[in-house]
Amino acid sequence: MLTYGSYIGGRETFSDEWTYTVRASAMLEDVIGSLRIKRDLDRGRIPAELAPASVVGRCSVGDHHDVEAALAAAAGAVRSWAATPLRYRLRFVTELHRLTREKHDAIVEMLVAEGHPRALARWEVSGILVNTGPETREFLATQLEQHVTAGERQFTLRRVADGVVCLNPPQNATLANAMLGAWALAAGNALVVRAPRSAPLGVLYAMHELVVPALERAGAPPEVLSVVCSDAPQTLRQWLNSPLVDDIMYFGGSEQGVAFGAECVRHGKKPVLELAGNDICVVWRDADLDLAATALAEAFYGSGQICMVPNCAVVHPDVADALLDRLRERVRRIRPGLPEEPGVLLSPVRRTDAFQEVLEEALELGAQLVTGGRRLDVDGTHNEVSGLFLEPTVIRTDGLKRSRVLRAVREETFFPLLPVVVPDRAPDAELIEQIVEFTNTNPYGLRNSLWARDPEVIRAFVGGVRGGGLLKVNDSHIGFLPVLPTHGGTGLTGGPGGEANYPALRTSHLQGVSVAAGIDPATAVFAGPDTPEVL
Template identity: 70%
Template sequence: MLSYGSYIGGTEQPGHQWIYTLRASAMLDDFFGAIRLKRGLERGRVPLDEAGTDVVGRCATADADDMNVALELAAGAARTWAAAPLERRMRVVEEFHDLVRTHHDTLVDLMIAEGHPRALARWEAAGMLANTGAATRSFLAGQMRYTAYDGPRTLQVRRVADGVVCLNPPQNATVANALLGIWALAAGNALVVRAPRSAPLGVMYALRELIAPALERAGAPAAALSVLCSDARGTLDQWLASPLVDDIMYFGNSEQGIAFGAECVARGKKPVLELAGNDICVVWHDADLDLAAEALAEAFYGSGQICMVPNCAVVHPRIADELLARLRERASAIRPGPPEAPDALLSPVLRPDKFYDVLGQATETGAELVCGGRRLDVRGRPDDTRGLFLEPTVLRVNGLKTARNLDAVRHETFFPLLPVAVPEEADDAELLVAVADFINTNEYGLRNSLWSGSERTVDAFLRLIRNGGLLKVNDSHIGFLPLLPTHGGTGLTGGPGGEANYPILRTSHLQGVSVARGVRPGAAVFAQAGPDDIDVQEVSA
């Protein structure tokens, strides 16, 4: 069994009580029995030697005093680490990448234990590797500094670390999002991470066994990293109040996140917001319909409780019936199961009443239920009273105006529910403009995608779409790629100033530098403008 105390500035500290992690499959098999065991362990009523094999590990909780120590150590380490050469800081990411490969299977197993279906846990691990691979490292190192020469001057535009970055990961994907902090460290910041009390073990393992050794191998100060399992609201309030905190990376829903971002600004902190997605996928009449249906079925992965899955499809009216038939077939093949099962893709949905509210509003407004809509047990059998899973559900909505007024389309739903909007027949050029307006007026903007076999349609789509942090064409909507961002977006996804999020850039700031030799200040002030062409030398790690 894994056991972690608080990790404060490079040392393990005892906690105040233990939070135990039980296998998610044990919860599915006997929910109330598993809860009794968990509470018994945490309250000292069940001896640890009687816990059994369903207990995966435990994490110690931290209090405000522990967090204060972590912040003080981080502030001291940030000054030292920010001054380290970029090459050494980028080495941390390279070492981390290698450690993810080494620990891949254990990392995947921990995510499965915390409830992630096996296939999706492997997808998350693949994202960690793509996000830290050689191509991505090279590109981002080049973004960190640019050097040119103008006569006796060396000119540089560089990015400088903000200082102390605090990271609060979401409950649905704690490990993958906590590990984005590796890029805040590469920028030269110190990092303090809150491991959520609802799922702390994977975060503790990942940062202790992957990031901490990577820092050590690169010669970083140990105090540059702290990881504590603590209360959410109390920790966020403490970060906001602390003069030592510079940036806060916050993951959550848009309503709370936008308000929290405003509070950050009022307290002098830089918010880096990762909020709701509500992505749109467009399928044009000349698309490969089999591949498009396969991509749309990603909407149901994790029961739609992944921010970057398609939340709405817009399908050309000429091929709508044919595509919906293929999508119905794919949706019906996606079944629940214990997270260890190799073919399981659905996760439990704890608030099915909200799903039925959204579904009811849509059907009462005229949407057609294509398939799905039932509660299922872990074996895929209908169970309208106790089923923890929801059947993948497809809606057909005729008209973009009707679609825009549905909650299933206007907001991220976090259910295995895909509304398919079918616009009215129109000239292709006119229709594409209408679809682009539909996407650009989406209040959210994580990523959008298109399926089309026409270069002209693809070019027009790329010219017209301003919404979103990532656009993908004829590709998996959720697949990770080297170089491209995995997070970030516009509107209610990233808040004011939101865009594609490379954390190494979002947790640093631009600074211009001029180093001159033999320059007379007076001559520099009153000299005529020099030539436009200067000797440029781009420098990368």
């Protein structure tokens, strides 16, 4: 059984309170029994040494004193770390990438133990590798610091660390999103991470086994990183009230997240928001329909409980029937199962009642059920009473304006439901304009994608779509790419300051520097060709 304490000021610290993690597959096989074991372990009724093999780890729970100590350690270390030359700070990212490659399989197994289907876990680790890979490092180095010589002056345009950055990862993807803090560290910040009490093991594993040794190899002061498993409301309030905190990276739902961002501003903190997504994938009439159908089926990774999956498809009316046939065939092969089983993509869904409400509303307002719609047990059998999984569900709805009134189309639903919107027929030039407008009026803006061959259509889409932190053409919707950011977006996805999220840039600020030798201030004060005598 893995055991982790808080990491504060370069030391692992332990408390008398623990939270235990039971393997997700054991939970699925015996929910009541597994919850009883976890409860008894958490309350100390069962000694840790008598925990069954289904218990994979335990984490020490910190309190407000630990959070305060973490903030103080970070504030004390940030000055020297921020002043460290960029090339040395980038060594940390290089070492982190190397460690992630070395421990790839172990990280996957950690995610599987927490309940991520193996395919989903491998996708998450691929995101960490791409985000820390050489192409991304080289690109961000140019964004963090540039030098120009002009006459007797040397100019530097650089990003300067904001200071102490606090990160609150989401419960659905704690490990992968906590790792986004690595680039806040590379920018010269000190980082304090809250491990959620409901899912702390992956975060503490990643910090202890990956980030800490990478920082050590890069020669960073150990105090630049702290991680504490703690209660969310108390910790977030403590961060807001602390004069030591500069930025807060927050992951969560849009309504709550936008409100929290406003509160950050009121308290003088910079919010870096990663909120909901309602991504649109457009399929044009000349698209490769087999590849497009495969990309749309990515909507069901993790049962759609991921912000960056395609949440809505818009399909040219000429190819809608053919695409739906291909999509139906692929979706029917997607099944539930234990996370360890090969080929499983679906995760248990908490909001089954909300799923039924959204689906029933869509059908009542004229949508057609293409496939799915039922609750399932882990073995794939139908169970409308207590099934923990939902059948991957596709609906068809006609008309752009008529479809936007459906909750399934206008909101992030966060379960395995993909609406396929088929616009009314119109000349192609008008239709692409309507689709671009439909995409731009989506209040969210994480990723948007297009499948098309016509260069004019591609040009109109790329040139016209303003929302979204990432646009992809003829590619996996969820796949990670070097150089481009893994997260980020506009509107309800990132709040008023939303954009493509490079954490190194969003937790730093731009500064210009000029270093000269022998410049006469009497002449330097004037920028024009004629220098008047003033002194």
